[in-house]
Amino acid sequence: MLELNAACPVTKVVKRGEGAGLLKEPPRLYRLLKTLVDVSPVPVTVKIRTGWDDKSINAVEVARLAEDAGIKAIFIHGRTRQQGYGGSISYGTIRDVKQAVTIPIIASGNIFSTRLASHMFLETGCDGVAVARGAFGNPWIFRDLLRSEKGLHDEQKPEMDEVARVMRKHLDSSIEEHGERIGVINFRKFFIWYSRGFSNVAPLRRGALSAKTPQEMHLMIDRLMGKGRS
Numbered sequence: 001m002l003e004l005n006a007a008c009p010v011t012k013v014v015k016r017g018e019g020a021g022l023l024k025e026p027p028r029l030y031r032l033l034k035t036l037v038d039v040s041p042v043p044v045t046v047k048i049r050t051g052w053d054d055k056s057i058n059a060v061e062v063a064r065l066a067e068d069a070g071i072k073a074i075f076i077h078g079r080t081r082q083q084g085y086g087g088s089i090s091y092g093t094i095r096d097v098k099q100a101v102t103i104p105i106i107a108s109g110n111i112f113s114t115r116l117a118s119h120m121f122l123e124t125g126c127d128g129v130a131v132a133r134g135a136f137g138n139p140w141i142f143r144d145l146l147r148s149e150k151g152l153h154d155e156q157k158p159e160m161d162e163v164a165r166v167m168r169k170h171l172d173s174s175i176e177e178h179g180e181r182i183g184v185i186n187f188r189k190f191f192i193w194y195s196r197g198f199s200n201v202a203p204l205r206r207g208a209l210s211a212k213t214p215q216e217m218h219l220m221i222d223r224l225m226g227k228g229r230s
């Protein structure tokens with residue numbers, strides 16, 4: 001699968017007319033998608049937002065032209081570029097898009113729990129949901145979503161040793177990818193996310209935020225496991 005990202009909000013990207021900047025130029029986006037579809041040996045999809053800003057919501061128009069161009073599925077983040085990653089999700093716009101085209105619609109935005117995923121399905125009629133920040137420090141959300149699909153709606157908290165195992169594996173991968181110094185620094189924010197729901201974590205979070213070596217970070221993980229959940 002090949003995906004064109006017409007949803008990226010980063011200023012230097014949109015300034016070049018790329019990412020979400022493409023939402024301001026539907027005819028150009030159409031030409032790009034058509035060209036990709038014509039030359040790609042694999043199915044092409046597109047990621048969009050509801051529009052550039054609240055005065056120019058055009059996801060339905062963009063979805064129709066994407067379908068005309070031969071796009072096989074649309075991923076839609078239910079916010080405008082102006083909203084970035086904050087503010088409310090426009091379930092209504094995603095529903096309008098779903099009703100306007102026949103290709104699959106995968107909805108994105110605030111999928112932080114199985115309850116919010118069900119809400120997205122119910123409100124929009126979408127064919128699938130995409131998880132982003134909801135997986136930060138909680139990769140178990142995918143297991144919960146699969147269980148919820150089978151009608152099991154209780155979210156299962158992972159055992160503590162499972163959390164420790166995943167945190168250590170994540171830290172090791174970060175170091176493997178970026179080297180010791182940057183790998184540990186990059187992992188700091190994930191420590192904060194993994195430690196949500198644990199009791200009295202403020203001192204440990206401070207410790208993790210100043211950890212410089214893998215040993216120091218592993219020590220913080222050991223201590224976190226000694227805390228237990230609140």
Ligand SMILES: Cc1cc2nc3c(=O)[nH]c(=O)nc-3n(C[C@H](O)[C@H](O)[C@H](O)COP(=O)(O)O)c2cc1C
Nearest residue numbers: 005007047077085108109110111112131132133134
């Ligand atoms: C750190 C970060 C990186 C992202 N990178 C991409 C990306 O490369 N391609 C993409 O289509 N969306 C990307 N997104 C957007 C997400 O896929 C998603 O649409 C958006 O975060 C809204 O979902 P959420 O509210 O569940 O986080 C990124 C989001 C975040 C927070």
